[in-house]
Amino acid sequence: xIPAADAKxxxxxxxxxxxxPLLAAAGGATYQLRILATFLVFATLTVALNVAFAHTDQLFxxxxxxxxxxxxxxxxxxxxxxVTAWLTLPIGALAAGALGATxxxxxARRGMTVIVLAILTLSLQLAAMEVFVGARxxxxxxxxxxxxxxxxxxxxxxxxxxxxxxxxxxLLGTLLAALVGxxxxxxxxxxxxxxxxxxxxxxxxAAGVGxxxxxxxxxxxxAGLIGAVGPMYVHAEGxxxxxxxxxxxxxxxxxxxxxxxxxxxLLGPVVGAGVVVVLDELLGEIGQWRTAxxxxxxxVLFLSFRQxxxxxxxxxxDERLGDGGDAS
Numbered sequence: 001x002i003p004a005a006d007a008k009x010x011x012x013x014x015x016x017x018x019x020x021p022l023l024a025a026a027g028g029a030t031y032q033l034r035i036l037a038t039f040l041v042f043a044t045l046t047v048a049l050n051v052a053f054a055h056t057d058q059l060f061x062x063x064x065x066x067x068x069x070x071x072x073x074x075x076x077x078x079x080x081x082x083v084t085a086w087l088t089l090p091i092g093a094l095a096a097g098a099l100g101a102t103x104x105x106x107x108a109r110r111g112m113t114v115i116v117l118a119i120l121t122l123s124l125q126l127a128a129m130e131v132f133v134g135a136r137x138x139x140x141x142x143x144x145x146x147x148x149x150x151x152x153x154x155x156x157x158x159x160x161x162x163x164x165x166x167x168x169x170x171l172l173g174t175l176l177a178a179l180v181g182x183x184x185x186x187x188x189x190x191x192x193x194x195x196x197x198x199x200x201x202x203x204x205x206a207a208g209v210g211x212x213x214x215x216x217x218x219x220x221x222x223a224g225l226i227g228a229v230g231p232m233y234v235h236a237e238g239x240x241x242x243x244x245x246x247x248x249x250x251x252x253x254x255x256x257x258x259x260x261x262x263x264x265x266l267l268g269p270v271v272g273a274g275v276v277v278v279l280d281e282l283l284g285e286i287g288q289w290r291t292a293x294x295x296x297x298x299x300v301l302f303l304s305f306r307q308x309x310x311x312x313x314x315x316x317x318d319e320r321l322g323d324g325g326d327a328s
Contacts, residue, residue, distance in 0.1 A: 007183075013321075021168035047175070054264045057197075058215060060100070062103075063250050067233060069230070071245070084149060086150060099223060100319040103121060142241075147234050150235040173227065260298065262309055
């Protein structure tokens with residue numbers, strides 16, 4: 001079971017997002033469905049980074065590489081074997097999870113700091129991009145290849161909705177499952193181990209908490225979730241392209257979303273992803289000034305919400321309750 005407060009928050013997220021695919025479909029807004037899919041994908045990726053970075057101080061700067069490994073493994077294996085990509089998606093997730101666990105093990109055994117691990121994972125990100133582009137005979141190189149292996153056509157036909165709408169609900173279900181898993185993780189013994197390791201690894205080891213085991217577990221969970229979301233992302237886009245998983249296209253955005261929304265919080269990744277995606281779309285009309293203006297806005301938001309939007313909102317809410325209590 002998850003805490004009642006977390007269950008209510010997750011229910012609110014579900015209630016707010018659930019009508020959106022139907023509303024977009026009713027208006028024939030396929031572009032809005034694509035934006036919604038992007039938001040759901042990045043919110044889930046941010047939940048994964050929240051586990052590794054915010055709770056165990058493992059700054060993974062190869063989120064794009066992990067998502068790419070999951071996507072390429074799933075798509076290429078499904079094509080080679082001749083089965084639906086739904087059957088090979090767990091293998092892609094396991095491949096990404098294994099890499100995340102391996103990196104976490106090496107980093108923990110070597111006593112790497114956050115900065116050193118960030119440099120290591122960034123190097124792996126760049127190396128992965130070279131492989132995605134360079135292995136043309138396998139990956140299709142920079143031109144990529146079309147992918148629609150995660151078909152939901154039978155479900156769409158059964159419920160009388162478009163495939164894009166149904167797949168949006170698949171992405172929403174994945175995000176909600178990630179939030180439920182995150183909440184249960186935090187309320188379990190692993191959550192206590194994460195917090196102990198984050199605050200003081202030496203004291204945690206002295207208290208009998210296996211630092212290496214804890215970090216490897218966190219790395220595996222985070223990387224596995226990222227690897228599972230990767231194939232869903234390329235299915236929503238319709239193409240497997242190396243540029244989809246580039247550092248500036250994934251890692252930078254996910255890190256900004258996490259910090260902006262509020263790390264070590266349940267809803268921080270969702271709020272951060274929503275703010276960044278909405279701002280990016282609103283600024284689409286200004287063309288080449290889009291990136292610069294987005295950067296300025298993010299700086300303003302960071303200065304206004306230094307601990308993140310969700311912690312700041314909670315602080316303001318608590319202060320208002322306190323003022324109300326004093327007044328009464």
